[in-house]
Amino acid sequence: MEPLDPYDNPIKCIFVCHFHHTAGPKILCQVPKDFLSKDTFETVSVYMIPKGQLQKFIITITTRDNKILGYPIQINDQKYLRNAYYFNLCFVCDHNSHTLHYEPIVKKLSTFLLNLEIEDNFLSKSDQSEKSQEELLYLMSQVMQDLNLHKRCKLIARQSIIYLNVIEVSRNPPTPLDFDVPLLVSEIDYLDEQWDLTTRQVAPFIDGVNHVSKISKLSKLDIEVVAACIQNLVYCNAVSLVDLFRYSNMYVCTTKIGQLARNKSRYDEAISAISRPGGPKATFKDIFTVFSAMRQGSRFIDVCLRYNPVSINIDERNLVLYGLANGYIRQLRxxxxxxxxxxxxxxxxxxxxxxxxxxxxxxxxxxxxxxxxxxxxxxxxxxxxxxx
Structure with a gap:
């Protein structure tokens, strides 16, 4: 049965293959044993030990049942019979799995084996030495077990230590539509040089009011460029996307609203952000009361007619934007x-x-x-x- 979540994918097999000077491409060791049959390996062996142009590049092969992730390496040295030694460490996962988060590990572990081979012919002599092959098998077993169970592994071999960690890769957010409104959820210093030029041009116009199309006009940038920039900011958790503000929208409180009530240090921030400018400050009690009135079945216009935010010094647009930015409310569509x-x-x-x-x-x-x-x-x- 295929995994429901393509990101929750254990490693099914780890194998190391190399190019034997007489037998050609050959599996040196694999965990679990005999996971890949000889026939299966032969169908993909040309990709496992590829031409020189593909050496030291991540290679992904998808078969009917599996996805194989490798990092082929070539060592040029006259001590080898063909003046070169070729090997490839590979992870095998389910065929529909996402394997991006394993790529740095495959590359790092392959480099680790490269250093062991240069120092002590660790891989090339494993074909003749039963002791070396057992050691390699033990190392690969440890890697597979630890990464599947704990998402990390500490590997020790020949006085060398390597630390491997599975870092979850965030999924790409959808491309913003022309009428989506970007809302800042964390501060962006658009003068900071860490941001690219496009972000520095776009960021000043992200105010929770302007939609993507309007930001494109204000920044004088192509709309596709603006959409890509905002998508990147969403990926960085600096921006979230909301609908255009309309009184016909419906909002409901989330469980986080209780945190606002209990955290008195947020009271002043909420009052400052939500009060109408140029007049008396709204009270936190009124702010929380209006938030609490947002429930399924009541459009925002109904809430406004009931409480008249202007009369209690609440800026209704800022109330909604503050609630969305902090996760106190969410929109029902x-x-x-x-x-x-x-x-x-x-x-x-x-x-x-x-x-x-x-x-x-x-x-x-x-x-x-x-x-x-x-x-x-x-x-x-x-x-x-x-x-x-």
């Missing part, structure tokens, strides 16, 4: 779904009503007024809406 596929025709926008596009996205795609679109959906008996 409306996803229209056509009940019967036969109800979809060319003149009907039902192609968008598949449960995958939120109301705000459909509004932007079709250049329609979101409030009018919402009314049409509510009146149409062919459509139901899912909030999630």
């Amino acid at each position: 409306k996803y229209p779904v056509v009940l019967k596929e036969k109800d979809v025709d060319k003149t009907f926008m039902g192609n968008y009503y598949n449960g995958l596009n939120s109301l705000n996205i459909i509004s932007c795609f079709t250049n329609s007024d979101v409030y009018q679109l919402d009314e049409e959906i509510e009146r149409d008996i062919r459509i139901v809406s899912v909030w999630k």
Whole structure:
């Protein structure tokens, strides 16, 4: 059965192969024993011991059942019969697994074996020495067991020590759409030289109000460049993406709202961020009361009509942005779904009503007024809406 999460993939096998001067490509050792049959290895051996141009490059081979990750190495030295020695350390995982997080380990471990070979012919003599082969087998067994169980390994061989750690690689966030609004969740010093020129041009216009298309115009950069920059900031956890602020949006409190209530050190920060400028400060009690009123079934306009944020010195836009940036609230989005596929025709926008596009996205795609679109959906008996 295939793993549900392609990132949660144990190493199924580790093997070391080399080029024998008479037998050609050959498996030197593998853990577990006989995991790869001779026939299976022969079908991929040309990639395991490749041409010189591919030496010291990560190589990934995907077969029907497995994904093989290797780092072939060539050592040029006249002490070898062909004036060179070729070997490759390989990890084997499930064929649909993501293996990016194993690449640094394969490279580091291969370099470790390279040094052992240069110092003591560790690999080349393993083919004749039973003791050396047992030592190699023990090392590979330890690596596989420790990485699968603990995601780290300390390896000791011939007075050399190597530390291996599996570092989880974050998945790439989706490319921002033209109407997505980037919201800062951590401070960006856009004058800092660690940021590239594009980021320094884009960052001043990220205010939780401007959408990607508007930032493109303000920064005078191509929209694809701006989208790629913002995607990178999302990857760095500096920015999150939210919908355009509308009073028709629906927000609900998260479990983090309790942290705000208990952490009095955040009171002043919340008051400063949410109070309307140029007037008296809002009270924390009022701020927390309005936050608590955000629940499923109540649109933000309903909350505003009930509490009148202006009268209690609360800037409602800043209230929402502060809540989203700190995870105290999240947005529920409306996803229209056509009940019967036969109800979809060319003149009907039902192609968008598949449960995958939120109301705000459909509004932007079709250049329609979101409030009018919402009314049409509510009146149409062919459509139901899912909030999630």
